[in-house]
Amino acid sequence: MIKKVSRRKFLQGTGLASGTLVLGVQFAPVFAANHEPMSFSPDVFVSMDETGQVTIISHRSEMGQGILSTLPLLVADEMEADWQRVTVKQAIGDAKYGSQNTDGSRSVRKNYTKLKEAGAIMRTLIQQAAANVWAVPIDQVRIENHQAIYQNQTIDFKNLVKIASTLEVPARESLKLKTEAEQKYIGKPGMKNLDAHEVVTGQAKFGYDIEIPGMKTAVIARPPVVFGQVKSFDASETLKVPGVVKVIEMPALTPPAAFKMLGGIAVIADNTWAAIKGREALKIEWDHGSNASYNTKDHEAVFIQALENPKEVVRNRGDVEAAKKDASKHLEAEYHVAGLAHATMEPPAATARINGDRVEVWACTQTPQAAQGNVMATLEIPKEKAANVEINVTLLGGGFGRKSKPDYVAEAAYLANESKFPVKVLWTREDEIKHGYYHSPSYQKLSGSLDVDNKVTSWYHAMVNHPIGATFDPAAKLAGSTDLGQGDMMFDVPNIKIALGETDTFMRIGWVRSVTNINNVFAASSFADELAHLAGQDPKDFLLQMIGSDRIEDFAADDFKYSNYGESPEQYPAETSRLKNVIQVAADKAGWGQELPEGTGMGIAAWRSFLSYIAVVVKVSTDGNKVKIEDIHMAVDAGKILNPDRVKSQMEGSAIFGTSLAFYGEITAKDGAIEQGNFDSYQMSRINQIPEIHTHIIKSDAVPTGVGEPGLPPFAPAFCNAIFAANGVRHRRLPLKNLTLV
Amino acid sequence: MIKLNINGQLTTLDVSEDMPLLWALRDVAKLTGSKYGCGKGICGACTVHIDGQAMRSCITPMSYAKDKTITTIEGLSEKGDHPVQQAWQTLNVAQCGYCQTGQIMSASALLANNASPTDDDINNAMAGNICRCGTYPRIRAAIKLAAKSTNNSNGETS
Numbered sequence A: 001m002i003k004k005v006s007r008r009k010f011l012q013g014t015g016l017a018s019g020t021l022v023l024g025v026q027f028a029p030v031f032a033a034n035h036e037p038m039s040f041s042p043d044v045f046v047s048m049d050e051t052g053q054v055t056i057i058s059h060r061s062e063m064g065q066g067i068l069s070t071l072p073l074l075v076a077d078e079m080e081a082d083w084q085r086v087t088v089k090q091a092i093g094d095a096k097y098g099s100q101n102t103d104g105s106r107s108v109r110k111n112y113t114k115l116k117e118a119g120a121i122m123r124t125l126i127q128q129a130a131a132n133v134w135a136v137p138i139d140q141v142r143i144e145n146h147q148a149i150y151q152n153q154t155i156d157f158k159n160l161v162k163i164a165s166t167l168e169v170p171a172r173e174s175l176k177l178k179t180e181a182e183q184k185y186i187g188k189p190g191m192k193n194l195d196a197h198e199v200v201t202g203q204a205k206f207g208y209d210i211e212i213p214g215m216k217t218a219v220i221a222r223p224p225v226v227f228g229q230v231k232s233f234d235a236s237e238t239l240k241v242p243g244v245v246k247v248i249e250m251p252a253l254t255p256p257a258a259f260k261m262l263g264g265i266a267v268i269a270d271n272t273w274a275a276i277k278g279r280e281a282l283k284i285e286w287d288h289g290s291n292a293s294y295n296t297k298d299h300e301a302v303f304i305q306a307l308e309n310p311k312e313v314v315r316n317r318g319d320v321e322a323a324k325k326d327a328s329k330h331l332e333a334e335y336h337v338a339g340l341a342h343a344t345m346e347p348p349a350a351t352a353r354i355n356g357d358r359v360e361v362w363a364c365t366q367t368p369q370a371a372q373g374n375v376m377a378t379l380e381i382p383k384e385k386a387a388n389v390e391i392n393v394t395l396l397g398g399g400f401g402r403k404s405k406p407d408y409v410a411e412a413a414y415l416a417n418e419s420k421f422p423v424k425v426l427w428t429r430e431d432e433i434k435h436g437y438y439h440s441p442s443y444q445k446l447s448g449s450l451d452v453d454n455k456v457t458s459w460y461h462a463m464v465n466h467p468i469g470a471t472f473d474p475a476a477k478l479a480g481s482t483d484l485g486q487g488d489m490m491f492d493v494p495n496i497k498i499a500l501g502e503t504d505t506f507m508r509i510g511w512v513r514s515v516t517n518i519n520n521v522f523a524a525s526s527f528a529d530e531l532a533h534l535a536g537q538d539p540k541d542f543l544l545q546m547i548g549s550d551r552i553e554d555f556a557a558d559d560f561k562y563s564n565y566g567e568s569p570e571q572y573p574a575e576t577s578r579l580k581n582v583i584q585v586a587a588d589k590a591g592w593g594q595e596l597p598e599g600t601g602m603g604i605a606a607w608r609s610f611l612s613y614i615a616v617v618v619k620v621s622t623d624g625n626k627v628k629i630e631d632i633h634m635a636v637d638a639g640k641i642l643n644p645d646r647v648k649s650q651m652e653g654s655a656i657f658g659t660s661l662a663f664y665g666e667i668t669a670k671d672g673a674i675e676q677g678n679f680d681s682y683q684m685s686r687i688n689q690i691p692e693i694h695t696h697i698i699k700s701d702a703v704p705t706g707v708g709e710p711g712l713p714p715f716a717p718a719f720c721n722a723i724f725a726a727n728g729v730r731h732r733r734l735p736l737k738n739l740t741l742v
Numbered sequence B: 001m002i003k004l005n006i007n008g009q010l011t012t013l014d015v016s017e018d019m020p021l022l023w024a025l026r027d028v029a030k031l032t033g034s035k036y037g038c039g040k041g042i043c044g045a046c047t048v049h050i051d052g053q054a055m056r057s058c059i060t061p062m063s064y065a066k067d068k069t070i071t072t073i074e075g076l077s078e079k080g081d082h083p084v085q086q087a088w089q090t091l092n093v094a095q096c097g098y099c100q101t102g103q104i105m106s107a108s109a110l111l112a113n114n115a116s117p118t119d120d121d122i123n124n125a126m127a128g129n130i131c132r133c134g135t136y137p138r139i140r141a142a143i144k145l146a147a148k149s150t151n152n153s154n155g156e157t158s
């Protein structure tokens, strides 16, 4: 539903000036916090003021995916707005804004048409206003680049706003959306990010940068082990640190961890440095609780035991055991990927101010609605008072899933309430690494059989990890999720078995960019390469052959309950032709098959994840234990592309994120406490280690799909397959600890 | 009270000598363009120019910054149009943007000393700046673009 919005009712809080033409765009029926259906409740506002400035209030958190420019692209293109005269703003977190969750790479693929329609309505209103001025029929008026044109006369949009705002919104059926050839911004390379100037001048405001009058800064000494508690503490030295104003004990955490505060002792000070020094001066005796029994090293045996005895078969076709008996060749391999932290460049940060029963929050959050709910739960604010809790979304210095878990927002609200000051809670790097929601360490076992013609006759993939579910339900033991990179494999093999093992969980587990696709696709795509070598075939040809005929993969036929990233399989089918196509394109562009010098090799991997199809070819050269990445080619089919430049940047980012996890990513616990703490013990790849990255976008008219996450899964296996091709050493464990990346 | 020159202005800040310059800039001088990433000198997010040299403000105590000339991202150019800032926009370098002010301060210091850096020069000068979002190839390209546009315009005027 798209309507003109009356100023009084909707515009408070949006910061829009009067004299503005405003459209409200509603994506789906929404319900207020009290579960009453609301009559009209826009998700996005599209407005133009009397200077002709177009403002689009976006309901999506920005997290480095250029969403703030991708969504307005749709509106501005349809409306023929001058890109220089378009700005975007964040919406505040409230149920009335619809789903604000930016996880799962969904932001673009929903609501595509609605936003174009909003642009078309704006254009039509302006066109009608100009037609009225010139007293000519509307079809005599052309609209181009912020101007209405009739014969040799032009009127700028700004001079038509007033009239346009008095006109009736045209019916949806009457709208003429642009043809693809008429589009100027959508799908065009090099669209400038709207916030680029603020970023390069240091004006962009991240969660860390919020400053409100009278604000104090807090850092918290959290229990080193999850569910640990403060036994006793002495803050006398802390209170002597100049600038420290208060020390507050946080409530202890009880299971499930969910998004609740971790507990500990908070130091509130006039500035960050005083807070940090005050925290260093605290003397705390901890009761570490039962998770202190957990050592990553020792748990390996438990994992392997569980891997050998899976609890649940989630996809089954034919009989893998029988196929093994009939096999001409058979291969088994185990893979391991270590635990990972998000390491967002900006650690979590949130600011809260409480005034009577009003709570205002400013936070770098991917999920303002979850943050709002979390604040309400923490401060025991009843549901019907939801409108009193306002979440303002700042820019995010990286998200990767960490900032959709608003524990830090609850801390800010709690401390503002207890201290009676507006409080900004800052997490240091050590806090971020030591108190994360980790990607779980995982163990996987694969086996496969070849017949005399070197055709794959069976595929077995078992996986065990600490499930994300345990963060929300301590009884959850079954590994998850098979939907991401394991059960959803698209190989045409007559016998398939996909299984999951069980284990207990001793830390907070959460989703990190592309989630279990990271470990599952690493194992599956490495194993596919191993089978190719066993068969004595070219890995790329073998991959294409394993995928087999052009078809839509029917997971249900194998009794596999596949979630398809929450989308219907009819609208978003798993098409083998698209997967094969990206493989072919990436291989061709990379020069696959060419003669390479001694010690140099190429590796390939491809997967469909987040509904997008991605293939990666990596070229490496090796010299003893030294590895150098020579070249990276990525082919991406993500349906119709709105903003090719941002697709490219996401692929580049995925490759570099993948390099970091392949070489360095390892979170370990000793006596329940995380051993890593900063970029020295949890390293990131650096500029000198990264070559040019070539992204090849497949032209497609399919529905747009995600690009933030799917580039990551195939990277690490393509990389390790390249190392094998270069020097014959197979790496089945990440990170690659005994190699040096040069 | 510590006196120093920040972005061309003589400034007096009421902070302790052991406070790192980063927190003095952000919390006291209210210049939040310099970012915190690690607090240990290993990520480069906090990079500023001290007497023209790129330095990590998170490990630079005020006792050292005293009486020195500090340039932060806010003072790199008057209108935000330093060649590096322009090149960054032209090539859409930023993803989340958080690391980019530090990257730009390192890059501008590099170009001040080396007008036509090679890939190796760039890699060496920029290896201390982490970008978790993964913008490294564009950073390299943008530094070369900035170098080229500076050299071109110098050529025209001389």
Ligand code: FES
Residues within 6 Å of the ligand: B035, B036, B037, B038, B039, B040, B041, B042, B043, B044, B045, B046, B047, B056, B057, B058, B059
């Ligand atoms: S914050 Fe100074 S180098 Fe990381």
Ligand code: FES
Residues within 6 Å of the ligand: A064, A345, A397, A398, B094, B095, B096, B097, B098, B099, B100, B130, B131, B132, B133, B134, B135
């Ligand atoms: S752009 Fe996000 S960390 Fe560099």
